[in-house]
Structure formats: C-alpha cells, structure tokens
Amino acid sequence: MKRVRITLRPRGDYAPTIYERLAGGASYLERARIVNWNVSTPPTAFLFRLEGEYERFERVLDESEMVSAYELLPITDRSxxxxxxxxxxxxxxxxxxxxxxxxxxxxxxxxxxxxxxxxYTIVGTEADIQAAVDGVPDAVGVTVEAVGGKRVAPDSVVGRLSPRQRDAVETALELGYYDVPRDATSEDVADELDCATATAAEHLQKAESAVMASLFEP
Incomplete structure (x- = not known):
C-alpha cells in the first residue's frame, strides 16, 4: 500500500463557482477544507469546514444555481x-x-x-495511484508533493499550508523576517516572491494563523 500527497489545480469546467470561492476566491474565508463528500450518484453532497467570516459565504450559496440545499452549522463565531x-x-x-x-x-x-x-493525501496500491495521477486531465495541473511518510495525515502543520504560503514563509525565514530584531520586511519578501506587498503579507498572515491554531487543536 502506498500513500502520496498531491496538489491539483483545476480550471474551467473542472472548477465550479463554489469551488473557486473556497479556493482563494473569497478573501473573507481564512481557511476552507472539504471534510467529506458523496459523488456516487447525483445530487452531489459535500461537507465543508470554513474559518473566517463564514456567514458571507451564505450569499454565494443562495445565488448559485447549482445549489439545491445547504445548511451552515456553527462551531464558533469564526468557524x-x-x-x-x-x-x-x-x-x-x-x-x-x-x-x-x-x-x-x-x-x-x-x-x-x-x-x-x-x-490532499491518497492511499492505495502503487499501480492505482500511478493510474490516477496519469488520469488527471491536461486542463488540471497536478503535483506530487510527497510520497510515503511516517503518517497518513500531514506530518506537521507545514502540510496544512498552501504551496504559496510555504514559499512565503521559507522566503521570510531566509531573509530574516522572523529574526529578532527583524532583518527584513514584508516588502522584501514580496520582492523575492515577485508579488505585491499585500499579497506577501496575506500569505504570511494566513500561514501564521494556521500554525498558531494548530497549537490549540485537540
């Protein structure tokens, strides 16, 4: 039995509007995860876990023609x-x-x-995993992030960060952004990543939020 952690980048018909909002299209969501799903027969059902100003996501659900039913189940004021x-x-x-x-x-x-x-992580025989990776359509980018490991779930909070968040944190560490006293600014990180300062700051803030939240999760 093998396990791999992969990243998919769906576009066009492979990325419905609801998905686009979950994956970076709604700045008010700090984190979005798909925790369960049923696609065996229509209609399709998903269970998301949302963090941030999740009440604003209700408008997206109300306005979407693809949604036949939904319910928000609060955990806290922000999840x-x-x-x-x-x-x-x-x-x-x-x-x-x-x-x-x-x-x-x-x-x-x-x-x-x-x-x-x-x-996400998939487990199965080596042949089935290879067939699935090879079966990803050309319109969808796929990257194998890791193969094997000591645990099926991500070995650390690093596994929870998006590729861009990891790039931002690694760059910030290299530049001295987290040194005391600080040797670099978010502008320096942005220059190295070739992105806007606000974008670099957002990547760092969301990564830091994920790290801090992990310290207090059961």
Whole structure:
C-alpha cells in the first residue's frame, strides 16, 4: 500500500463557482477544507469546514444555481461546518471519481488553497495511484508533493499550508523576517516572491494563523 500527497489545480469546467470561492476566491474565508463528500450518484453532497467570516459565504450559496440545499452549522463565531447538496459538472465529478477507482481512498480533509489549488493525501496500491495521477486531465495541473511518510495525515502543520504560503514563509525565514530584531520586511519578501506587498503579507498572515491554531487543536 502506498500513500502520496498531491496538489491539483483545476480550471474551467473542472472548477465550479463554489469551488473557486473556497479556493482563494473569497478573501473573507481564512481557511476552507472539504471534510467529506458523496459523488456516487447525483445530487452531489459535500461537507465543508470554513474559518473566517463564514456567514458571507451564505450569499454565494443562495445565488448559485447549482445549489439545491445547504445548511451552515456553527462551531464558533469564526468557524462552521457547511453542508451543501447540488449539481456539479461532469468534468468536476470526474476529478473525484478518478481518485476513487480500484483500491484508492482519499484521506480527508482536502485543503482548499488560496491559489485555486487543493492538496490532499491518497492511499492505495502503487499501480492505482500511478493510474490516477496519469488520469488527471491536461486542463488540471497536478503535483506530487510527497510520497510515503511516517503518517497518513500531514506530518506537521507545514502540510496544512498552501504551496504559496510555504514559499512565503521559507522566503521570510531566509531573509530574516522572523529574526529578532527583524532583518527584513514584508516588502522584501514580496520582492523575492515577485508579488505585491499585500499579497506577501496575506500569505504570511494566513500561514501564521494556521500554525498558531494548530497549537490549540485537540
């Protein structure tokens, strides 16, 4: 049995509007995860865990033609579970089906990253995993982040960060952003990443939030 952690970058028909909002399209969401799903037969059902100003996501659900039913289940003032049922495109459904064939299983949660990608772990035989990776359509980018490891889940909080968040933190560490006294600014990090200062600051803030939250999770 093998396990790999992969990142997918769906676009077009493979990325429904709801997905786009979860994966970086809604700045008011600090973190979004897909914790369970059922795509065996229509309608499709998902259970999300949202962190941030999640009440604003309700408007997206109300206005979406693909949503037939939903419910927000608050955990705290800034986190909730969101049940969603509706119709997704055949292309979007095929992405999930591609990773449920043969021996394959996806280990939840699926992390929705701010750059429009998703990262998660799959387990199964080496042949089935290779077939699934090879079966990802050309319109969807795929990166194998890690193979094997001591645990099925991410070995550390680093596994919860999006690729861009990891890049930002690694760059900040190299430049001395976290040194005391600080030797670099968010502007320096932005210059190194070739992005706007506000973008670099947002990557760092969300990464720091994920790290701090992990310290107090059961």
């Amino acid at each position: 909730c579970y969101c049940f969603f049922e509706g119709t997704v495109s055949p292309a979007a459904r095929s992405l999930f089906e591609n990773f449920t064939r043969g021996s394959l299983m996806t280990v939840p949660p699926i992390e929705c990253n701010e750059d429009g990608s998703t990262t």
